[in-house]
Amino acid sequence: MHLLLVPADDDAVRLARLDAHGVLLGEPWQLGREDLPAAVAGLERDEAPRWVWDTTSDLYSALLQAGTRLARCHDISLARTVLRFSTLVQDPDYARFALDVTGSAEYPVSDAVEPEQRQESLFEAPRSHRSLEEVRQEFAAQLKAVETSRAPARLRLLLAAESAAALVAAEMRFLGVPWDQAVHRELLEEALGPEPAPGRRPALMEDLVVRLRELLRAPRLNPDSPQELLKTLHRNGIEVKTTRQWELKSSDHPAIEPLLEYKKLSRLHTANGWTWLDAWIRDGRFRPDYVVGGVVTGRWSSRGGGALQIPRSVRRAARALPGWKLLVADASQVEPRILAAMSADEGMARAARGQDLYAEIADAGFGGSRSSAKIALLGAMYGSTTGESARLMPQLKKLYPRAIALVEEAARTGERGGAVSTWLGRSTPPPGPDWDAAQRTQSQEEQRRADAWARARGRFTRNFVVQGTAAEWAECWLAGIRSRLAGLPLPDGAEAASPTGPAELVFFLHDEIMIHAPEELMPRCVEAVESAAREAGTLLFGRAPVDFPLTVAVVDSYDQAK
């Protein structure tokens, strides 16, 4: 049973029951927004439907705030993103449909919401009002596209995982990562000195600027300007082409050390300093926006607060509340394990049935050198053509012919301008206008540029199949964790404070999750995380030929994990 939910004008929401093909069952009805949460909670309890809507965050955030958690949904926007390019889809009607909905859209369009638009209003304003019938038709078209596709089961799994991920993302934003302001301020003062007036440099950075100006004989130097800095370095005989850290390290000039120190502090101050704290931490929680499928490969991206780039140096401030713990679980070496499973390379799968895949590969063919094995394999997945990884490639290819053939075929397809797909059927968007232009070039210079472009596209498609399938595994893992946590009992004497239950799934970073929960619940959480990982492997690859081992830590603060 499906329940379709479509925002209408004048503060109302329209609902309709749909059958398994998206056909209306009975008459649609309408509810005022203020009545919606209670009505939805009742329907969820009595009918346990799959909720169908265009965009999860538009409606679900408000439901959560009203205390309602939902078990499952179908996110039409996320499904559209997958289906419009998936090479598994054969239905010509759907392609036309998706084109209509997305507007122009021969090429992907960004549907980013402006920050001002996504403020804390009770309901997120939908970008455009489509009628219930229009939305229903798109949903029905999606169901048909899946059922008539080359691999319905795979696409069904992918869309279910995406929709579950959308629920998780909204819940994570609702809950937030527990963040200790005092600890964060302490660590900032320790590194930078007392909080400066707005627009001023912190004291310890200012000291470094004074030293740098003396050492480089440049009394007005602004080290934040790469151009200025480069010129100044040259005047002092430091012959670097850029001002990047690793290049600066090649010089032993006395100014280099304070310069690197300045860059480190500057990064902390500008990216995660006092301004960041004031902007992003409220009520002791960090609540960024997660964008499911925000990356072409299917990974999540985030908006605000640099949520997926929290540097190690500030992770101390992510702390469990008293009596609670953080569970941080990290899936080890996901991408090479995914490659082994996808390619059904028996040798590599053997290496992937254990805790340390790189060590196994090292023993199998790199004289026990783990670092060589790792460099070779990463190079194969990223398309490295130079240095050590290129030198090791022939050996890797001899050891694991099928695995290497898979990524090389993906690269060749990309170089020709073709599309490649993940295991569950997310495909690369078409190359874009500059590809067509490059095809028609005449001059030698233009031809060289076109070749370079083709190689870059090949590296992209080569990596896409692996990174994208790893993202699918991770979303299945996430969905499995979510449903298991929902089934956990309340600890003795505890109140059901949160609609998402006693254990809070608060953070997700590509192959890593964080749960915030009462200490006595932690053994159950660990079990949930581990069994969900096993299940994800089976969901994708059947009787899973490879393992997906986890590193699990139960800690008080994020920095204590790994």
Added chain:
DNA sequence: CCACACAGCGCG
């Protein structure tokens, strides 16, 4: 004045 590209660096 705003919009955008780039450099640089954080994360996986």
Added chain:
DNA sequence: AAAGCGCGCTGTGTGG
């Protein structure tokens, strides 16, 4: 020691 893939954010610099 980085490179080869994917991102977001900040400050600087440029062009309208």
